Amino acid sequence: MPSLFQQIQAGVIWDFHGGVHPPPRKQQTSQKPVAVMPLPDRLYIPLRQHIGVAGQLLVKPGDQVLKGQPLTAADNSMAVPVHAPTSGIVRAIMPHTSPHPSALPELTLLLEPDGLEQWRPREPLNFATSDKMTLLNRIQDSGIAGMGGAGFPTHLKSGVTQPVDYLIINAVECEPYISADDLLMQEAATTIVKGIDILCRLLNPKAVLIGIEDDKPIAAAAMMAACNQRENYLVRTVPTKYPSGGEKQLIQLLTNKEVPNGRRPVDIGIVMQNVGTAFAIAQAVLDDQPLLSRIVTVAGDTLSQPQNVLALLGTPVSALLDFCGFQPESSQRVIMGGPMMGFALADLSVPVVKTTNCILAPSAQELPADTKEMPCIRCSSCADACPASLLPQQLLWYSKAKDTNKLAEYNLADCIECGACAYVCPSEIPLVQYYRVAKAEIREQQREALKAEQAKARFEARNARLEREKQQRAERNQQLAAARQQQQLASGASDAVADALARIKARQAQQTDGAAGPDKAVIQAEREQKKQQAREYQQQKAAANTEPAAQPASDADSKAAAVAAAVARAKAKKAADSVKTDDAISPATATDKPAADSSTTDPRQAAIAAAIARAKAKKAGATEVATSPAPEISTADTSTTDPRKAAVAAALARAKAKKAAGHATSPEPATDAAAAEQAIEDPRKAAIAAAIARAKAKKQADSENS
């Protein structure tokens, strides 16, 4: 029994399960040379053209860029940059319809070519003397991503650390119509082989297997001729069958190995690269030419000149079609990709990107539109055709039922979405469509689960933080209290105690000295009287102050009055205590003092209250006139020149309006009171309001004067 390597060397080709044989229709384009397209008027360059993340933008609208100049910088390993395909001016960076089945807008750079084709300075590498890191960086910086269709960053695939037995170059191109790789091999086989040399230096494989379908004899011959100096480069022709160009299918065809469920080919010692990718690597390393253009098959019966075109990345599909003599039919469909896996374009301004291998403009007879879906008759043709050995009819069943557990059980994740099942289905059920929806649903659920986990972690972290802060606060308060206590003990404690003792003694002396001291009842009566006086004084003062807006002012004053009364009471008590021995403090002065105290604090508070009241009154007037806060805001806008002040005023007005709305059920004074209360609670806000009111008053006064 020969070993696997011996069998491969002997030229054994295996087979994979299923597959279909759609009409290839490649003759339209495979016999003609690659046409070079003239520069289009505009290039739409999506910032992300691969699987992964977009790089950081390096240019801004209006910049002049040179051909090959990077437009984005790859700042992490999943990013690859995009480059200016020609020299010109960056006109805009805006969302533009993406070359994706969803047609959702993605950030796209609009480049206007200047026609000069001016290159940036180029530094070709000698790959024999450069180390692996330099080569990998060059591959990444040249923006190379898998050109077969998936667009996986090539530097990641080429920089694997696992040992690699076989490097497989995928030149199968099994979808009908497409002949871009065929033409590339016919015209540039030697460059491709140089690219393979570079890949071999990076990966060090035992052998290189180049898989070509047997319907491309010229390309196979060209590759064999180019490889004849290299004995471990094995060109293998595989029988024409769809989808033998699928990664897992081609591995099975060439090595009889199966990639295990949920693993990657590199786990079984295989790396696969597209033939176009190898060509791009050679150009990037040997010529320092980043990925700027690619060969696109433009085919279909509505074109007078179907052919392969070397198109700059970013060329709008419409320009490409016009170049090939597009004569659209009514309700014309244009498909990006092949007829099996491609998608209809929503808009022809969609650009060619790194993964675009085919633009198909079929006539209605050539590729009929979808017909009516009929019920599944469980004929199991789809299971026979499935190259991944799945059970499409069961998957359809569970996709319709959205039963994600069952879908996982039936290995939906292994579906390569090749469309073979839908192709053979006699009921014309778009099976792949159902799987794509189900897969998207599962991905979304996984994303949600991940987000839920993150949210939970954040929620718990926040709770822990709040708890910690609370404890820290409590601790600090305790420490402060202890420090205060100690301070007191250290400094004035003995004095205070001595004072207290002295006071007690003095009082006892007074009480025992019955004849000289007045009756206890008399002292109390005196105290009551003084308190009464103090209260009356405060009430008078409050009444005097409440002219402009009774409610807030009196509210503000009542607090001040309470403080004053408390002070007065304390003073009166002291005075009464010492009334016998010391006559100096009379009741009048006792009540005067707090009055003075409160009057020193009052003007400010009163001013604030008054200002608030003015603002309120004005607003009330405004709302009464227009029943909306808009005039208020507009007057504020016009009267204040400072936009920031105006913004603050507007914000405050909104806040008040919101509050007013909240209290709409209660009558007007109540809302005022509530607002006033809130204003007192929040002195800062009150201060702002007061300041605004003052500013307004001043402005009004100014305008009246002038």
Place this chain on the structure above:
Amino acid sequence: MTLLTALIALGSLALIFGAVLGYAAIRFKVESDPLVEQIDDILPQTQCGQCGYPGCRPYAEAIANGDDINKCPPGGEATIRKLADLMGVDAKPLDAAQTEAVKRVAYIREDECIGCTKCIQACPVDAIVGASKLMHTVLVDECTGCDLCVEPCPVDCIDMVPLSATPERWKWDLTAIPVKVVE
């Protein structure tokens, strides 16, 4: 005599096996995931409080103690189904009759924000950044769309906007593509 022997033999066997089983029950005890944890894992962790409990975990505890499973609008039908499976009860339609079909995130209109930090304090997952008197903004990737920041805002500058579709999150709804007929 034979009766006694039989009794002693069976009795001692019972004792031995009892001891062995008792030891095994302690020694090889499997720490099963407590019910509350399992329920908590199913809940969407938006911490929105629409169920009437202050967060997802309290609601999970309430469900474990016999509360209804249909009080979680952000989770929707899928969550109810999973909870029904776990709890062995029938799936009921959503309680509040307000199915949250569209995922939304908070958005602060930044030129109207006065920097009061009230929304920051309300956010259960710390998804709002900002400082006193400075503009605040929402970290879209962390926002759970719980609505809790909308109410405290004194100037009403927080909107709940539907999460914009991206090609990655797109659900292959081909009928929704505005396909233009090429003339």
